[in-house]
Amino acid sequence: MKKTIILITTICTTVLIGVSCSNDSNETTTSTDVTTVGASLAIDAANEMDLNTGLLVTSNPSTAKTAETPPAGTTCASITVTTPNGTEYPKVFLADFGTGCESDNLKRKGKLKITLSGPIITTGSKMTIERIDYSINGIKLEGIIEYTNTTTVTTVPQWTRKVTNGKFTDNQGKVYTNSGIYTTKQTAGVETPFVLADNVYEIPEGTHTVTAADGTTLTLTVKETLIKKYSCLFISKGQLQIEGGIFDGVIDYGNDSCDAIYTYTNENGSSFNLSM
Numbered sequence: 001m002k003k004t005i006i007l008i009t010t011i012c013t014t015v016l017i018g019v020s021c022s023n024d025s026n027e028t029t030t031s032t033d034v035t036t037v038g039a040s041l042a043i044d045a046a047n048e049m050d051l052n053t054g055l056l057v058t059s060n061p062s063t064a065k066t067a068e069t070p071p072a073g074t075t076c077a078s079i080t081v082t083t084p085n086g087t088e089y090p091k092v093f094l095a096d097f098g099t100g101c102e103s104d105n106l107k108r109k110g111k112l113k114i115t116l117s118g119p120i121i122t123t124g125s126k127m128t129i130e131r132i133d134y135s136i137n138g139i140k141l142e143g144i145i146e147y148t149n150t151t152t153v154t155t156v157p158q159w160t161r162k163v164t165n166g167k168f169t170d171n172q173g174k175v176y177t178n179s180g181i182y183t184t185k186q187t188a189g190v191e192t193p194f195v196l197a198d199n200v201y202e203i204p205e206g207t208h209t210v211t212a213a214d215g216t217t218l219t220l221t222v223k224e225t226l227i228k229k230y231s232c233l234f235i236s237k238g239q240l241q242i243e244g245g246i247f248d249g250v251i252d253y254g255n256d257s258c259d260a261i262y263t264y265t266n267e268n269g270s271s272f273n274l275s276m
Contacts, residue, residue, distance in 0.1 A: 036218050037247050037264065039176045040210040043168050044220070045234055046141055049106070051161065052230060053077075054114045054129045054147065057093050059194055076101035077108070091116045097134075104233060110134035120159075121193050123151045142167035143178070150183075157186040163208065180208020182222070189230070199230040203238070218244040220251075232258040 057079055077095040084092060092115050097108040110133040118125035129145040143166035151158045166178035182203050189199035203226040211217045219242070226238030237256040242249050242264075249266040264272040 035174065036176065036210060036212045036216050036244075037242065039168055039170065039174070039212070040178075040208075040218050040220055040242070041251065041262070042139070042170075043166065043176065043178050043210060044208070046136055046139075046168070047145060047161070047163055047166075048228060048235070049136065049233070050112060050129055050131070050141075051145060051147060053095060053112060054093075054127055054145070055120070055196060055230070057095050057112075057114055058091075058116055058120060058127065059196060076103040077112075089116060089118045106136055107138075108134070108136050120147070120149060121157065123149050125149045138171050140167075140169040155190065157190060159184045161206075168210075175213050176210050178208060178210045180206065180220075182206030182208070184228075196230045201228045201230070202226070203228065203235075216244070218242055218247065223250060226253065227256055229258060234260050 053075060056075060057077075075095065077097045080094045080096070082092045082094075084090065092113065095112040095114065097110055097112075100107050100109045102108075110131070112134060113130040113132055115128045115130075116125065117127075120127050126149070127147040129147070131141050131143060134141050144164050146160075146162040146164070148160050148162070149157070150160055160181055161184055162181045163179055168176045168178060170176075183205050185202045185204065187200050187202050189195065189197075192198060203222055205222050207219060207221045209217055209219050221241045221243070222238070223241040224239035226235050226240070228235050235253045236258055238253050240251040240253075242251060247266065249264055252263045252265070254261055254263075262274055264274065
């Protein structure tokens with residue numbers, strides 16, 4: 001039992017906001033595999049958070065024309081907007097969190113450079129998010145997120161979310177590289193394109209890989225469609241299949257509640273209940 005408690009503590013120190021955990025199995029495993037699972041989920045959560053920020057910043061009327069700070073309750077960053085070619089697009093938004101500011105119980109530092117090739121609701125348009133000396137709650141995040149509109153049916157907007165050169169350095173200095181691509185479909189809020197709060201997204205397919213410094217690699221693939229509400233910080237429903245090392249199993253995000261609770265079940269039947 002003592003080894004199990006140490007193991008779970010290793011996950012808890014890895015995830016962005018801190019994780020409280022319980023386990024119904026006494027089986028032992030390697031701490032490297034456990035921390036890589038925790039890092040994988042934290043990376044996915046961070047990507048969703050930064051994507052939400054990109055959508056918020058580029059959809060906010062207060063940042064449409066001038067270099068101003070948006071109203072309270074949106075983001076704590078200062079926002080500047082430039083049009084480098086002197087035309088409406090491309091449009092570059094710089095979200096500067098400075099030496100640290102807090103919103104949604106997250107302390108962010110550094111900058112997000114968000115470039116729009118055109119309106120994100122237009123087929124073919126791309127939003128690119130680049131992290132510059134950027135961290136969330138002390139965890140350093142690097143890499144680029146590309147969010148490309150691939151809509152073919154106007155009533156069902158669709159995008160691909162591609163992550164390249166991803167790098168995650170946790171509070172203990174452990175480094176994880178990552179990359180992957182998801183398909184995202186909007187299933188609610190389509191009728192109000194400039195209102196984000198009622199948006200609901202489904203992720204029916206996609207895969208991303210996370211590699212630890214020692215070469216341990218996990219592949220996470222959508223097993224059951226993921227549900228992500230814009231108003232929720234985390235994914236609220238769906239399953240991810242994990243493969244790699246001894247941690248072949250399934251992450252279950254729950255019953256669509258807007259909470260941070262999820263369960264990992266190994267193929268051998270052992271289960272970890274976690275809460276971010």
